[in-house]
């Protein structure tokens with residue numbers, strides 16, 4: 001098991017609170033931050049806000065604020081929530097947004113003094129205000145004339161851990177779990193506290209703490225004695241406004257309860273769940289609910305009993321309903337026993353085919369969790385047509401921060417631009433402007449619950465994410481789930497300032513790497529939306545036919561004449577018809593299909609001309625040569641930063657970029673050689689193809 005050695009310090013990431021060196025700023029911050037006025041009998045979340053402000057300010061300006069209940073200094077910070085002071089109530093009444101998580105950061109004259117008000121609609125909102133203030137200071141912003149109102153656009157901003165109790169993490173690339181070891185919840189919760197701080201500072205308010213593939217030990221988490229251990233974790237997370245969820249095994253009534261069935265319509269089964277939930281809420285009164293992977297990749301589910309997902313989800317929803325709990329039911333349901341010869345079964349169709357007929361049937365404390373694309377977190381996929389097709393169902397978008405198919409923790413791949421494309425995709429469900437962001441926030445269809453969830457990329461590595469630059473994805477997810485309108489560049493800049501400082505050259509180099517990394521990764525890996533082409537099981541590294549003859553339904557169908565999957569209505573699987581117009585028409589014809597998705601929707605000859613004017617085969621060669629060069633240039637530019645940051649961080653990224661540059665050559669050559677051999681068509685530019 002990987003352990004931290006004594007000299008490995010655990011990184012504070014974007015909560016580093018580096019000492020302010022600019023004399024003017026120091027003076028400004030010292031003036032404002034000498035005194036912190038907060039209510040006496042605060043709850044645990046407000047206590048965290050005070051603690052965070054105390055420590056952050058001390059670390060940045062060398063003196064912590066005096067804590068008091070009424071001001072005595074000329075300038076002071078006033079922290080609190082509704083009902084705690086007249087000034088706070090007045091300020092909050094001007095907040096236009098309705099979310100309980102919204103807050104105000106504002107400087108104003110008050111009773112002859114200057115007050116910096118950090119106030120939220122709820123304790124959690126107030127904590128967010130504190131983190132925002134600390135962020136401003138870390139980025140060197142002035143505190144004069146603040147007038148900020150913030151409100152999240154998504155209710156649920158959630159992290160999914162795919163952690164197992166033996167300490168391993170499914171698709172984890174940054175060490176072992178910080179939650180479990182040896183089939184128990186970890187005894188020292190300090191790392192979980194730091195994680196909670198990191199998440200909360202970006203606005204995350206929910207987390208499911210175990211893998212959606214719920215194995216033997218994890219199945220027991222919902223019962224004693226493990227449940228009391230879960231409560232210890234929930235207590236730490238609660239202090240940072242984060243609600244705890246568990247992934248559950250649909251067959252729990254059999255595996256834990258000893259029943260002979262898990263049929264969702266069986267009375268005994270229903271009673272078993274009700275009792276289990278009652279006990280959970282006795283121990284964790286603010287428990288969030290269940291995340292469920294059912295009838296997917298051999299996990300148990302209602303299909304075994306001839307029931308459907310409405311039956312399964314609603315049974316759990318009824319058990320949770322009296323306590324305000326939620327069922328988050330995943331739509332990643334497909335046939336994983338396919339035969340490559342069968343061209344009519346199409347995995348891309350599965351989620352839509354399974355779930356659209358069920359729209360309107362789910363209870364209102366059920367949320368369907370839908371992966372961004374119809375397949376599985378590839379570097380490029382179309383957006384799932386399920387968004388927009390479930391007007392009467394709560395929905396959550398599922399993203400993957402862990403870069404399972406995008407270089408894991410070894411290649412840099414800043415995914416915020418990809419996520420933004422998903423959120424901006426127009427479903428046309430209520431006419432033009434019905435983008436995914438509005439669907440999942442609930443604003444388009446008026447859904448009660450909604451938001452964004454993502455699979456985490458952290459482990460117990462000293463730097464949390466294996467690759468230091470992969471921290472930007474975790475940070476970016478939180479910020480984007482709070483406000484999908486932030487740009488990729490804004491988020492990247494913030495992360496760089498907070499993590500490395502504001503020195504212009506350093507910022508420019510890192511920004512350039514981050515913003516070009518997704519395109520680069522796409523360039524040297526699977527072309528034109530075709531996906532996969534990776535080694536089976538661990539999914540790292542090139543293997544063009546790695547999944548071509550297996551049962552997972554992930555084919556590219558390359559032969560000597562052409563490549564791609566025909567998903568048209570005219571001659572293929574009919575998947576294009578799952579989209580509304582104009583997407584359906586655009587995807588249906590190879591002439592109008594966007595280049596980057598061509599092979600996802602069409603099987604074409606290598607000589608097919610793309611909209612860019614290049615042939616498919618020449619595009620493959622060109623992008624692969626270009627991608628490998630870009631990867632090499634990332635390393636080169638990084639090397640210019642030596643000496644401008646903590647040496648361990650510098651070395652971590654240097655080593656990873658070096659591996660990436662080398663590995664990009666392997667990708668380039670494997671892909672180019674494969675297609676040169678298949679097509680027999682030479683590179684127009686006569687470059688070396690092995």
Ligand SMILES: CO[C@H]1[C@H](O)[C@@H](O)[C@H](O)O[C@@H]1C(=O)O
Nearest residue numbers: 162170171212213293332376
């Ligand atoms: C948790 O299982 C994962 C599995 O490891 C992963 O390879 C696949 O992408 O998706 C599954 C899922 O999302 O359920």
